[in-house]
Amino acid sequence: MTNGHINPANVPDIALKDGHSIPQVGLGVLRIDDEGVVPVVESALEAGYRHIDGAAGYNNEAGVGRALAASGYNKGAKRETLWVTTKLRDSQQGYDSALKAFDNSLKLLQLDYVDMYMIHWPTPFDWRSTDTWKAFVKLRDEGMARTLGVCNFMPADLKRLHEETGAWPAVNQIELHPTWQQREVVAFCKEHGIAVEAYSPMARGADLNAGDGTIEKIAAAHEVSPAQVILRWHIENGTIIIPKSVHADRQKENLNLFGFALTADEHAAIDALDGPTRAGHDPLTFTYA
Template identity: 75%
Template sequence: MAGVPDISLSDGSRIPQVGLGVLRVDDGEVGGVVESAIALGYRHIDTAAGYGNEGGVGRGLKASGYDSGPARRSLWLTTKLRDSEQGYDSALRAFDRQIGLLGTDYVDMYMIHWPTPFDWRADQVWKAFTRLRDEGRVRTLGVCNFLPEHLERLHAQTGEYPAVDQIELHPTWQQRDVTDFCRRKGIAVEAYSPIARGADLDAGDGVITAIAAAHGVSPAQVILRWHVENGTIVIPKSVHADRQRENLDLFGFSLSQAEHAAIDGLDGPTRAGHDPMTYAYA
């Protein structure tokens, strides 16, 4: 497999473009999943307090020898704050707990999980985040599920945009208003549910499967390659080593302009997940 490229962020950091997501992987199982991914070449792991598996991720890092030292510095580790712990003091306390579970001295990126505009505390969270960054315990500050109005509100209150906005993004839910805004403001876009939890594999009356057949790859690889060619960071989830390997093997083929445009044309009006205007996680 060709090496995974890095994406340069506005704060000078570089994040591997393909990582492993661990949503809905049990704490007792996730350590082995992380070990498998690292052995296959993943150097980007994405978890969250709300997933309830940071301890297991930490055990996987330790078992792989990636919890400290030069190996740790070669790996990108992201976690996220629980929405119920938003606030200045509560975020600092939460981070202390989370980093203890992860078993490492720092995280590469700490993220606000949802904007919760109905109970907005992102400005207070950001003050805590910047303190953690100043202390060297967090390197990059990010958000998840923020729409342009939330990004503008955060910027107006703090003077900063996040380096990354992690959003639901896949061929049938492309969020072009969000991605265009982020591009203009220098915010990197990271896609979760990049294949719509499998629903987009059959999208477009066979469009994806036809492209896959033409390249001798899987439909999932086609969709992930489309993300990569868009400059998007992707964190596909798999607990199986063969699928983890497949999800990383995206750099030996390219989509034609027509194929890429055909996937662009699959955009639709229905998300697979939750509405950032109304949802709070954990």
């Protein structure tokens, strides 16, 4: 396998129930400061990424916007080839506040629309997702946010949103990796036509050593890296993934997943790594941004 320039066409699209299609591999930009994110996004676009996953709460939308403008991906024909996601801050949930927050995000990103707008956390202890969703629908109807999604929604949250709005989101972005597979959440999403998107797809690196060398052995058999093995497992599950890397060579590696396939036994060995411990926060109790 080479780690050279990747043709974006190698990355498949996942068809969403709203008629849009999202590139299955994107770049995550969490925990990169506003200045630092500019070269990271530029190198990802250079490597062939056509999907950037951001959020207002990452405090780097302006930097993402500068990178998109500098590389010509913020308008015209190039813009149409790119998928940009951003997310609403939890503190700005609500109808009027969400609309105002979206306008600010769009200005910072220097875009005319985003491909997906997401509720970042369900905050069930301070539920405002219903009013927020009504604002999201208005943005979609106006062509400002093409796809509507949520993050960290558990089945109870998804059911509540559906009961109160009549809608299911197109995408649910959740923490998902070999040692935290959230099978009940994934099954619920599949049952309701909701695409699953994984953040922390490698548990922030912790899963590279999972299972007493299971991942390393599979990597050696295919002459790829342990990271590529885990990301390939996600790809074969039909999951959308947003691995984060600030290093250009690692960005290319994380996109280079389509020259090998896991055997059924290898895939099952990774399935068997599921465990009881999340790497991130509990959606029942957490609010952020």
